[in-house]
Amino acid sequence: MNISNAINTVSVSGSFSSSAKTSEKNKWQLTDSLKEKIVELAKKNAKNNIYMGNEFMNLRKAEVAKVAPNRAALIGKFNQSMSSGNMGDMKEIQEADKRWLCILFGIPYEAEFQGEGTGSAAHVYNECGEEVLTYTEGVGWQEKETKAESQVHSALKSTYYEAFCDARKALNSEQRTGGMNENIMSQGNFDMKA
Template identity: 65%
Template sequence: MNISNVMGSADTSVVAASKKNKWKLTDSLKDKIAEMAKKDAQNNEYMGNEFKSLRKSEISKVAPDRAALIGKFSYLTGSGNASVMKEVQEADKRWLCMLFGEPYEAKCQGKGFGSAVHVYNEDGEEILTYTGGVGWQAKETKAETKVNSALKTTYYEAYSAERKALKSKESDNIAAGADNTFDARA
């Protein structure tokens, strides 16, 4: 299989440019997270499925389309064809950039069994690594880390406040019930 022939017919528009970091934690999102945290605190469950789903959705807004990058690489390299992998290892930076599309950049490291392909976003952050023995490994970007941290912090603060309120209410109920205790000495 000749990579240059495949590259000529491959649609490089499949790989969309990663989104610039325009994500913002809005007041409505904060309120939504607080409601989820309160509900979870009342159910004695930390970070329930609803919050996890929301967090995944919000992080995907700033994440690069790793699935498209992996798909493109897999399509062009076939099912581990050794000659294709050799061409990938010998490829220059320009060819790898054409493979993954703009604004991505890729670099090959090493030869043979220990070789790897590293894919970087437009900010120079590594977002994917491929090694023969392990396969694809995603690397979290700074934008993804920022969103994840903001969401988890907002959730934690609301959850902690609700747990504190529930414990306070519980101790008030226990104290109020102390006056109505049964006296066994009578």
């Protein structure tokens, strides 16, 4: 445990060996079947004049969850420890030893505690050193998006956007073509005597 008196920071980290589960979790791919599903949803939404409808949003949420850390479990462990009487406040968290923090957050996560009193905060990092959660007294938990989550969001949204634009162009083209044929026909039936 490294303690810096200058800024009142406690850094805690656990050593870990990279597991197959962790590396598999971060190797998300946009498969052809997933692309087809996104294109299908984009066409359906374009037809209904809805951009990123509920079905797509649910699909996106499910795909991002595949690479996201289990924040709910981390928060649950922390809250359980706080309510069980094992820790009364942030001061006790700051004074906790490295082993206890590894048990609380689990390896490969790291935690860093800063400040005192109402300005104190707990920062939780993943195995890549990216902050995934922050707890601040009086504010609560804030989630931080990882690079892997951002990449999945970006891939899904760009695929959807392209498919949606293509579907809207096709619909607009059909409407113009259909509308022009109707106009030509109605002009041919136009009665000049009236």
